[in-house]
Amino acid sequence: MKAAVLSFPGSNCDQDLLWATRLVAGATAELVPASARTLTGFDVVMIPGGFSYGDYLCSGAIASLAPIMAAVQRFAAAGGYIIGICNGFQILTAAGLLPGALQSNAQLDFVCAPAPLTVVNNSTAFTNAYADGAQITLPIAHGEGNYYADADTLASLERHHQVVFRYQHNPNGSAHDIAGITNRAGNVLGMMPHPERAVEAILGGTDGLGVFTSLLTATKEAAYAGR
Structure with a gap:
C-alpha cells in the first residue's frame, strides 16, 4: 500500500500520519503538497488534521479549492x-x-x-480489522467537530450504513453522535477522532492502528481483484 499524505499550509498532523502509516508492514507513505496536481501511483489518499490555511473563512473551505483537490476528486x-481526519473531514x-x-x-x-x-460498521475498507460493535478509544482535538446534516441526509446515512464511528459520550453535539462517516460508495471516510495518535502503547493505546491495517487489507484485496 502506497499512501499519499496531503500537506496544506497549516497542516500539523501530516507527520503523524506518515509515521502511523509506516508502522504497518507493507505500507509506505509520502508527503504530497497542496500545490501538486496528480496522485498517480498511490493506493490511498490521507488528508490530515491541522488548521489548513489557518481555517480562514471556515474550516477546510480554502483547502477544498487547492490545486491537489481536483486530483482528489x-x-x-x-x-x-x-481518509480525512479532523480538519481533513472538514475539507472533504x-x-x-x-x-x-x-x-x-x-x-x-x-x-x-x-x-x-x-465501531458501528466494520464492513468498510477503513474498519475491517475491528470487530463489529468494537469499543475503542481515540483522541479528539477540535473546535468545530459538531457534525450537522438535515434530517433526510441523516436518515440516508443511517439507512445505507454510512455511519462508521459513533461517540459513546457525545463531546461536541454531533447529530446522531456521529464521529465518522463514509460516502455512499464506501471509499471515502471522514472522521473527527485521530487514529494516527493511537498507534503505539507508549502514546497511550493502539486502538487507532486498525484503521491503517484495514486499509492495507482493502488495497491488497483490490489489487487481487484487478481494481
Whole structure:
C-alpha cells in the first residue's frame, strides 16, 4: 500500500500520519503538497488534521479549492480510498466528497480528550480489522467537530450504513453522535477522532492502528481483484 499524505499550509498532523502509516508492514507513505496536481501511483489518499490555511473563512473551505483537490476528486470518482481526519473531514465536506458539514462544538469550546467510540460498521475498507460493535478509544482535538446534516441526509446515512464511528459520550453535539462517516460508495471516510495518535502503547493505546491495517487489507484485496 502506497499512501499519499496531503500537506496544506497549516497542516500539523501530516507527520503523524506518515509515521502511523509506516508502522504497518507493507505500507509506505509520502508527503504530497497542496500545490501538486496528480496522485498517480498511490493506493490511498490521507488528508490530515491541522488548521489548513489557518481555517480562514471556515474550516477546510480554502483547502477544498487547492490545486491537489481536483486530483482528489478524480481519485474518489475512480474508487480510490480516501481518509480525512479532523480538519481533513472538514475539507472533504467542504469539497462535496462527503455530505453534511462540521460546525462549532455545541459548548463553543475546543475539546481535547480521549473519546470512547463504537465501531458501528466494520464492513468498510477503513474498519475491517475491528470487530463489529468494537469499543475503542481515540483522541479528539477540535473546535468545530459538531457534525450537522438535515434530517433526510441523516436518515440516508443511517439507512445505507454510512455511519462508521459513533461517540459513546457525545463531546461536541454531533447529530446522531456521529464521529465518522463514509460516502455512499464506501471509499471515502471522514472522521473527527485521530487514529494516527493511537498507534503505539507508549502514546497511550493502539486502538487507532486498525484503521491503517484495514486499509492495507482493502488495497491488497483490490489489487487481487484487478481494481
